[in-house]
Amino acid sequence: GMLHGDTISMKVHVKAGAALCVTSFSTSKAFKPKLTYHESLPAAVDGSGVMTSTRTECRVGCDALLALCPQPTQCFKDSRLSQENRVRLEADGSSSLFLVDWYTGGRVNLDCGLWQMDLLRTSTNIYVSENGEDVNVFRDVANLSGGSELNRHMRGFNVVAMVLLVGSRVKRFADDLLEEYCSRSEYDSGRRKGSFTGEGMNTEGLLVSCGKINLSGAGAGTMLRLCARTVEQAASFMSRKIGDLGGELECDPFLEILQRTGNIHPNAALKAIDIIKPSVESIMNTRENDEVDDLGLFRSFDFQKNETSIQMNGEASTGDASKITSNETSPMLLFQLIDSSVPTGAFAHSNTIEVAFQLKLVKKCNLKHHIWDVLVNTLSSTLPFLIQSLELFQSVSSKDFDTSTVIRKWLKLDSLLSTTMTAQVTRRASIIQGTGMLRSFISSFPNIAPNLKLLKRCIIQNTIKCKSENGHAVTVFGAVCGLLGVSDIIVVLDMLIYMTIRDMVSAAVRLNLIGPLEGCSFTNSICKKGKELALIIVNENCTNIGNADSAHQVAPIVEVVANAHDRLYTRLFNS
Numbered sequence: 378g379m380l381h382g383d384t385i386s387m388k389v390h391v392k393a394g395a396a397l398c399v400t401s402f403s404t405s406k407a408f409k410p411k412l413t414y415h416e417s418l419p420a421a422v423d424g425s426g427v428m429t430s431t432r433t434e435c436r437v438g439c440d441a442l443l444a445l446c447p448q449p450t451q452c453f454k455d456s457r458l459s460q461e462n463r464v465r466l467e468a469d470g471s472s473s474l475f476l477v478d479w480y481t482g483g484r485v486n487l488d489c490g491l492w493q494m495d496l497l498r499t500s501t502n503i504y505v506s507e508n509g510e511d512v513n514v515f516r517d518v519a520n521l522s523g524g525s526e527l528n529r530h531m532r533g534f535n536v537v538a539m540v541l542l543v544g545s546r547v548k549r550f551a552d553d554l555l556e557e558y559c560s561r562s563e564y565d566s567g568r569r570k571g572s573f574t575g576e577g578m579n580t581e582g583l584l585v586s587c588g589k590i591n592l593s594g595a596g597a598g599t600m601l602r603l604c605a606r607t608v609e610q611a612a613s614f615m616s617r618k619i620g621d622l623g624g625e626l627e628c629d630p631f632l633e634i635l636q637r638t639g640n641i642h643p644n645a646a647l648k649a650i651d652i653i654k655p656s657v658e659s660i661m662n663t664r665e666n667d668e669v670d671d672l673g674l675f676r677s678f679d680f681q682k683n684e685t686s687i688q689m690n691g692e693a694s695t696g697d698a699s700k701i702t703s704n705e706t707s708p709m710l711l712f713q714l715i716d717s718s719v720p721t722g723a724f725a726h727s728n729t730i731e732v733a734f735q736l737k738l739v740k741k742c743n744l745k746h747h748i749w750d751v752l753v754n755t756l757s758s759t760l761p762f763l764i765q766s767l768e769l770f771q772s773v774s775s776k777d778f779d780t781s782t783v784i785r786k787w788l789k790l791d792s793l794l795s796t797t798m799t800a801q802v803t804r805r806a807s808i809i810q811g812t813g814m815l816r817s818f819i820s821s822f823p824n825i826a827p828n829l830k831l832l833k834r835c836i837i838q839n840t841i842k843c844k845s846e847n848g849h850a851v852t853v854f855g856a857v858c859g860l861l862g863v864s865d866i867i868v869v870l871d872m873l874i875y876m877t878i879r880d881m882v883s884a885a886v887r888l889n890l891i892g893p894l895e896g897c898s899f900t901n902s903i904c905k906k907g908k909e910l911a912l913i914i915v916n917e918n919c920t921n922i923g924n925a926d927s928a929h930q931v932a933p934i935v936e937v938v939a940n941a942h943d944r945l946y947t948r949l950f951n952s
Contacts, residue, residue, distance in 0.1 A: 378406035393438040401447040409455035437472040446477040454488035459498040470596035473544025494523035518929040534604040543598035551599035558587035579736040582606035586940035588801030722813035727884035727950040754932035770859025800939040806952035810850035825860040874907035
């Protein structure tokens with residue numbers, strides 16, 4: 378195990394034509410520190426080594442294969458762990474990679490339940506060399522703050538895994554996973570009312586989604602995410618679907634976990650689920666009148682100075698609007714920006730509501746909590762890009778404004794957002810809505826239409842030339858607000874929060890999860906908490922609010938179900 382303050386670093390170089398499997402003897406355990414959270418927080422910010430940390434740097438040569446698949450990390454109660462994987466691939470696409478980044482919620486029968494760690498930071502970055510520089514082509518970052526909110530969000534799942542398959546030596550397995558877990562599921566009409574028959578559709582405690590990722594010069598890759606009730610169940614799945622990569626590795630790296638517990642047969646791993654069934658049922662049967670509790674998942678934000686809680690039935694502990702400078706933007710202008718009649722295409726997307734409902738992860742009683750989780754995850758992963766995009770275009774009225782320079786910087790920022798947005802369904806929906814915004818706002822605001830037309834043309838050219846995915850909704854919205862002179866961060870953040878909540882509540886109404894009047898009540902109560910959250914974000918600390926490197930995920934279930942939408946047999950929404 379890893380004691381508090383331990384720092385473990387490893388460098389791996391797989392030379393041309395070689396194959397290497399890197400694993401571990403057993404589950405890596407992170408033990409709790411002696412310091413309390415409040416005592417260790419200042420030191421964690423200045424990087425003085427209070428957190429337990431592991432870092433693995435790998436370089437994969439031409440025609441080489443690296444299988445980086447250690448056993449999962451287990452975070453005990455109050456532990457603080459940071460783990461990072463950095464992999465550099467050849468720019469010609471000849472390198473192959475099989476990477477597994479997975480962790481558990483701790484000990485089932487101890488630590489007052491699962492997901493009681495203080496803080497878990499995990500990141501995976503892939504780089505390729507272009508023009509002598511290492512370019513980040515894949516970035517997956519999660520910051521999880523343990524406690525009752527995270528435990529509620531995880532819905533009884535104890536294992537979260539992210540699997541990457543890149544290159545020709547793993548292509549067969551990547552294609553098989555895409556075919557099975559990224560395409561429409563079969564439908565069993567013989568059963569009463571019909572049912573889904575695909576594995577991993579929240580059946581037997583397993584949730585699986587899969588999608589493609591674009592790695593620039595290194596070609597395309599496949600990313601699979603899964604949630605499982607037990608480590609044995611996750612290991613059994615990966616052993617059956619990937620194993621020894623068809624003989625590329627000497628042995629199956631997951632068999633040791635199954636042999637240790639005696640669960641060699643895939644179905645044997647399901648027996649362990651009975652241990653945590655009572656806790657799962659209590660989590661899913663949330664009372665219908667339960668409100669969003671507190672910041673919970675949001676506590677992991679890097680730019681937050683101190684822990685602040687929001688009680689749904691109380692008042693925000695901070696939030697002085699006088700600290701925010703305002704340019705007195707016309708309310709009429711703001712109404713147009715968030716008008717639901719503007720054809721941006723937002724109502725064609727449910728933002729995980731439909732897939733979570735069909736997979737029985739969301740019911741009426743916990744719908745409000747799911748919307749809140751998606752909102753917080755959206756803010757933590759996209760807010761820095763929104764702020765940077767807004768700041769780039771705020772200088773449009775100045776004499777030294779250089780349109781070509783600003784758009785070049787914006788395209789780089791937008792590409793970085795694509796790198797960070799790892800779910801292909803989410804990326805697709807974001808680009809569709811961003812394109813819709815450009816088309817609609819070009820017609821709505823003639824005074825900024827020339828700049829928006831130029832931006833749209835550059836997006837198309839860059840997409841064709843670099844085969845990149847550009848034109849995301851958040852960065853486009855930031856650009857539009859900047860061009861219109863909406864410089865108040867609070868106002869822009871309020872609009873983003875409102876539109877996110879509005880679209881999800883609208884999807885829930887159309888899915889008959891709630892009625893229209895109840896939807897109005899949901900929107901009002903969640904928007905109130907969203908407003909308080911916006912004040913806390915901006916008023917507490919603006920140091921890193923616009924730093925794209927601070928973007929991260931806080932809700933693992935949201936990331937897993939996002940890609941599962943393409944597996945639905947029948948669907949009303951595009952995402």
